[in-house]
Amino acid sequence: MLKKIVTLLLCGFAEATQLLQPAPSLFVNSVDMSTLSQRGAKSAALQHVPWRFAPGGNNRYDKDKNPTGVVAFATAENNLVQDELVKYVNDNITFQATDFLYRGSTNGGAKFPKAMASHINAFFKPFSPVQASDLITTSGLTPMHHLTALSIGDPGDGILVGRPIYGRFELDFGNVAGLKIVYADMDGVDPFGENGDVIERYEIAFEKALKSGIKVKAVMIVNPNNPTGRCYTKDALVGLMKFAQKHKIHLISDEVYALSTFDNKTSRYSSFTSVLSINRTNLISDDLLHVFYGMSKDFGAAGLKLGCIVTQDAALKDAISSNTRFSGPSGMSAAIATKILEDKAFVSSFITLSRERIRDAYVYTTKFLDEIGVQYWKGGNAGFFIYIDLSPYLSGNSSVSMSASDNPEFDLAQKLLDAGVGLHPREEHWEKPAFFRLVFTQERHVLQEGLNRLKSALQSTK
């Protein structure tokens, strides 16, 4: 019975997303949705898609207070720099009257865009300096994704991405704006362009989408990549610029992990290059190139809720600005972030420390995974995660289907959750099933506990 409801729910979900139809009453039979609008019912139903949200969030492991809680490996936070961040903010921040007023918060207030532009200029090696006026600020990057979606596409239009990729873009661009994420299959080609022509893969997906009636409005990358921790080569970035220009579509580069890199220069894999650093003359028009950046990842401050688009596209700036009133940042957050960004000595030491700790945790985690024989996406040198292959632990492996609602990946995730390990099934999308994003930027004792639980859960699964 439960399975039937879930199946109906998924079918209904797909339909509701496309057609904005009223949700079938079976969606959530305990909830009366008759007073909702069609949109409201669709949104309510989306809350009940199985495994859509990261497991373990409200029952977190704590050595002393909640030892049986879940070690949350699914949420991409940097827990390695919290002490330094909290101390800095508690020691240094005093609020001013303007921080409480509209003018201190609208678009981040007067100072934050300048401080952020200067930060980007210091760390991203932009080809031409970023100006404060190139930035729009909202309460985090998720609303910025949404406002960008509303501005560049109509319902049913597509955003082209290469896999592996962060899964919640489907929500960010789809929930309200109704855009579809179109996945380019890599078919064995390195998605970051280390070998072979990755752009050819995007061309194929673009044509395929066109044939099925989807108008692709943008190509989007996450660089450094979420969930693999790999960085795009300059060649791939140049190729993507030409690709976007050729098709007159936007190129969006989400660079939210830009400084959370730990390349030791001996790695054979590419280190981080911002699209902003490339001489784009004759490659792509300024109007088509956009970068996302914010405080959430590199500053370990997701709760500050500050995200920016960097763009010189005047029309896009107007379109986004007209709707930022729905997700404006807080003046307190802007004041805190401004103080941090203006203190360049602090930023420099904070980022250095963060990189060292991320690398230590990465080395520790990969060594552990090697020892227990878990395969993972190699060559990560950025981000907070390792993309691990748990396909050998699936039951009924041969029947794996990426569309089934009663997927063996859900069963595996449930087994892990029962063992106190929170990993998110099928959310970081790739062509192959049973890859999970493991967030290793945790305090060492939490990481150890989680990895030990993972080890025994997997051993009992085999």
Ligand SMILES: *[C@@H]1O[C@H](CO)[C@@H](O)[C@H](O)[C@H]1NC(C)=O
């Ligand atoms: C921040 O606080 C520390 C003390 O924790 C102090 O040494 C430092 O000068 C302060 N920095 C600024 C920019 O006020």
Ligand SMILES: *[C@@H]1O[C@H](CO)[C@@H](O)[C@H](O)[C@H]1NC(C)=O
């Ligand atoms: C750099 O990374 C490689 C691969 O992880 C490792 O073998 C090597 O020891 C590292 N070198 C330094 C100086 O950290």
Ligand SMILES: *[C@@H]1O[C@H](CO)[C@@H](O)[C@H](O)[C@H]1NC(C)=O
């Ligand atoms: C940027 O590229 C253009 C076109 O290839 C070239 O003419 C120009 O010299 C380049 N600028 C710099 C500073 O390299």
Ligand SMILES: *[C@@H]1O[C@H](CO)[C@@H](O)[C@H](O)[C@H]1NC(C)=O
């Ligand atoms: C899962 O499938 C892969 C590839 O088809 C195969 O190599 C592996 O042995 C299978 N594992 C199990 C447990 O069936």
